[in-house]
Amino acid sequence: MFSAGVSSAAAAGTVPGGPSTNGEMNLSSLVTYEDMIKALKDIEQTSQGKVEVFTLDEYGKSEQGRSFYAAKVGTGPVKVWIQAQIHGDEKLTTRAVLDLLKTFGSSGGKDIKAMLNNLTIYAVPMYNPDGSMMNTRTTMLYDNGEPKRNDSGKPLTVDLNRDWATAGFKAKESLAFYKYWADVKPDYAVDLHHQGFKTVYGTNESTSMSLGVSLAPDGPTLPNVKDYNDVTRQMQVYVYDALKQYGYTHIDRYQVGDGDKRYEIDIKGGVVSAMMLGLNYNNLNPTHHSNPAIFFETKGNTREGGLGQKSNGYLTKQNYLGLKALLEGISSGKIAQVNPDRWGDIPAYPLAGYQTDSGIVPAGY
Template structure:
């Protein structure tokens, strides 16, 4: 199969403008989060309505390659969309923007869906082996307010910020059935996972700005399930997926990749879908989304998405030595104000 990644790195799409208002960013321990020091610009990002319009346009123009369905509604009643492309037996699920103020994975997913919808011999060969499932902007209510949580000011209990809402990425625990889940956005992802049984899941987020041991700013951090209930086979596959992403991004030289220091809650998507038996990976993009870096970070997410699909289709992901994932450098020190550099 011919190598498609160089094509991935140069494809770009026009991104609509939006006048969405921003709220004060929420900062909580263990991230990922948007830092108070960031110069946040939303001019290049899709609002929820613009995203829906873009998805429908992609579906129309794809000649049947891309299909959409609604898989739930947010707490404020916005439809949650699942985009499907491909006919292969291996199902791969990408989810983006569980935290409303972490938007660039959504932008990358829209670009990828448009590219896949256009088809072509190389992509058609990949999509004959893979069915890609994408849930973009899982937290549309939070995204409209540019806040981490969903919008549920009456929430209470675990992982709730009173007067604001729930942290969606803490409510995927397999022990909590979707119908009993108080977070409808997380319940929608759960239902998709139960229905389609994806072999692999990748969850896109942002983190703050960190430095590598060599002094370079980290652009991407990745990690696998670390909960003890995740079966060894799922952890091994997750590590193999991380290696594909690491090798791809480091090879093309526009990313500095590290291990993310993941925590243990079962309800985190990375852990939850690993516990369910899937290869499950967290991808954290650098939190700085100013105009100067947003394009590079979208390209980083986009390249990781495409490279993983290609590697799955070729089977090379399964030839990686899972133990080598331990050699991915640990994330370094937090940079208090990267804009001063």
């Protein structure tokens, strides 16, 4: 989730990673770091050269010294960045990215071929491997193999999704992925998360996924950023329509808060926010490259529950289909034909305001 206020220390506990794959592609929904590496290598091998798998060691390693893995597939001119599990306890997202890579590596279908001709996909299935191993939202800062501690001896943790900021880049993860992003210069991005529980406005139905953008459409920031106020809404509407057609009918817009106080987020340090703003940290992005980006928030997480053998399959497939639809819409150009104002048709609570880095900005500011 994007919202603040979750204590990472309390969330540390047993890692509910599924059984290892033992050489099979029958992955548990909760993919461990080791599972991911094995799956990526299998996908690369069976893809016969279509999917390229590599570490980002040249850009850096995690605080605890783990390699970051990425995969590239497609030969097209339009570059799409997909990232999952920047929050280490938001786990079904990784499996969805692996399933997607598997499809792109093994399917000879016409629709897949068309997408691979138009797009090049850069996928990061597990942005926060240390957090995934610890089953925490955040990561922990390390020094010489030991956790760094504050004056009272408490380990220092960082929310990686607040760390692409001028005063940020506290964690090695952030700098490594930022450098890689600045090299790739994607045209679009999507970021996969989990949220807690909410119901679709005006119903008793549990939301299965929320669609969001971390600089709120029509909010304080985004309308002044290129044409992203339209593009990000078009992307969300396109995914919403596609998922509805697949029978996923409990999708809404991402908002935080509860009761009658619901806010859209407008935060600048989020990774996808910094992408849209064209952050140039340490002159690593001197052209101020930027790209529109949206995120998916799947229901349930390993802290609050809601995950289980049955729902995991449903929710993973929802992520997978949403991703595939987004790629198809970008590839075909159909997203550009969507009326962005239809974003207002995606269910949402009456807006109380915007949650910004410096506090709440009321609606109609």
